[in-house]
Amino acid sequence: MARYKVLLVDSEFRQFALLRSLRKSFFNLISSRNITNDTFKMNVQSAKRNVLKSPVINRGTWLRTISIDMIINKFLQQFKNEKVQILSLGAGSDTRAFRILPKHHKNVDYFEVDFENSCKIKKYAILSSEELCKALFITKTEEKLPTNHNEFVTQSSSLESDCYHLIACDLRTLKDRKDALPSSFDWNKKTLVLSECCICYMGTEDSNNLLLSLKQNLSQGIFLVYDPMGGEKSNESRYGEVMVRNLRTRGIEMPNLMVYNTIEKQHQRFLQFGLCNSNLIVCDMRFVYENWIPRDEIFRVSKLEMLDELEELNLINSHYALILGWWGFEFRSNLKTELP
Known part of the structure; x- marks a missing residue:
């Protein structure tokens, strides 16, 4: 970028x-x-x-980005001497691969999965930029960029390099189609599965089947999930109900928002996939802000933009969960957890 x-x-x-x-x-x-x-x-x-x-939105975006990056960097640092994988679910137009691969392309295979049209748009945005191609180690391709809608519809959505793989797939069917991922995806390698506001848009059964399938088929994996939570219905703020109404006015549904609406329910959800309690960290973003981010870093960013809506920031952060669960290997996170 x-x-x-x-x-x-x-x-x-x-x-x-x-x-x-x-x-x-x-x-x-x-x-x-x-x-x-x-x-x-x-x-x-x-x-x-x-x-x-809004400063509150900017601070929330910063916290979301820095906390996810923190986990990914810990994962890459711990296994810097072996080949690992990152599987990004519903990657859409996410730009994280452009930052990770220039530094870690020798030991990271990065897989991004989304609907076909989303993959096509991202593919041609990448191919339109020499710098983006360079960041993903994509060599010059003879494929012509589409100049109209018909060409866009008929052309391929896949894009690959030695370390980057863009894959068109309906995640609701991935549980039944391991072959939807390319042969370069190794189900036996240590794999970080990233879901950043993705599974919240799936139905409860579909999202649980997807996560369970990944847990069962990956011999060594780690879930890194960032999702909104509606909160208790009895809460005076009625945060979840207001959020549901606002989303509906935009034609958006989040089926799990009020199903896994608390930290406790998110914790129980991931235990049901067979994760051990000792290998599971479930926190809201307020806890992350107060316990994971160094004080000097918070002080530094506080000087960049004035923020006096601290109560609003705490309210919003308490309605987003960061979930970390691993199996098949020991992940040394060294991070405090909200639940015992």
């Missing part, structure tokens, strides 16, 4: 917001019958105009 000079943005939180908006530009690439560089530049300029987000 260096092409877009993100570092010129004057606030670190605005950098996160800009990255979030730039992700959306993946989905604006094919907004007309003709795709041109001017169209993409317009999307980038639009993203820059929309970086002025």
